[in-house]
């Protein structure tokens with residue numbers, strides 16, 4: 001026996017892995033159905049359409065979205081986040097603040113069917129602008145941040161008026177949280193929290209979402225406002241600015257390739273609720289590998305989500321939310 005063999009040391013972690021019961025007893029991180037936020041794509045017109053690059057994820061009409069939200073609530077899911085796909089788009093994204101806009105209609109409908117479900121409205125313009133950018137553009141195609149902030153503030157107020165519990169600005173415009181906070185407060189919605197996509201990277205993993213929401217930029221890209229994937233310290237600046245402006249939640253997006261950022265925000269801002277957004281490309285990768293028979297979908301999805309929680313996320317936005325809720329029902333006594 002060499003002196004450093006396990007027999008001669010008190011440290012012997014395998015003792016606690018011998019049985020399933022022991023492993024469950026010392027487990028540090030758990031995933032609960034309450035940790036999940038389910039994204040919904042709401043479109044005008046009737047029916048349900050599967051998104052080809054996201055098998056198992058659908059665009060739904062207002063009525064179908066409300067029925068699906070009800071089903072999710074029955075599974076124990078506490079929150080949905082709504083993305084609207086309007087029929088008509090224009091240069092200023094006016095569908096995003098219309099009283100009968102698609103997200104506003106869906107919010108009212110879900111609110112009346114499932115009063116206890118938390119409805120989060122994604123607050124951005126890219127699904128509503130004919131050019132697919134997240135802001136109002138100048139003639140040279142650069143974003144006019146000032147007028148974009150005015151529009152985003154208007155969108156948030158209109159979402160609150162329709163009954164949204166939380167607004168979630170995702171456009172990565174400097175000053176957007178302050179502009180939205182001021183507008184909400186000034187319109188009698190001081191109690192509505194802001195879930196800021198504080199740290200959102202310019203990521204290739206949004207590809208399938210842009211199919212789903214029909215929101216790919218018609219020209220150019222989003223690198224002038226979304227973060228450079230190479231930067232980690234800058235994430236702390238983005239998060240701090242959003243907290244100073246009144247954000248109630250922080251978000252890191254995407255999740256899997258950015259778990260170091262999740263950990264760093266968790267450590268640097270311990271009192272803030274932290275959300276990880278496991279984006280469309282992460283869903284598509286796991287789904288495609290599972291469909292090819294290359295990965296055990298349930299095991300791989302659960303391991304990924306657990307990783308996000310272990311990194312420090314309190315909540316995870318995932319397109320797998322409904323399936324995960326079903327798996328958790330089967331595995332939890």
Ligand code: PBG
Nearest residue numbers: 124126170205206209279280281
């Ligand atoms: C923009 C928005 C995007 C996503 C959520 N909100 C797309 C983008 O920034 O290009 C992507 C989500 C996903 O990929 O799942 N409002």
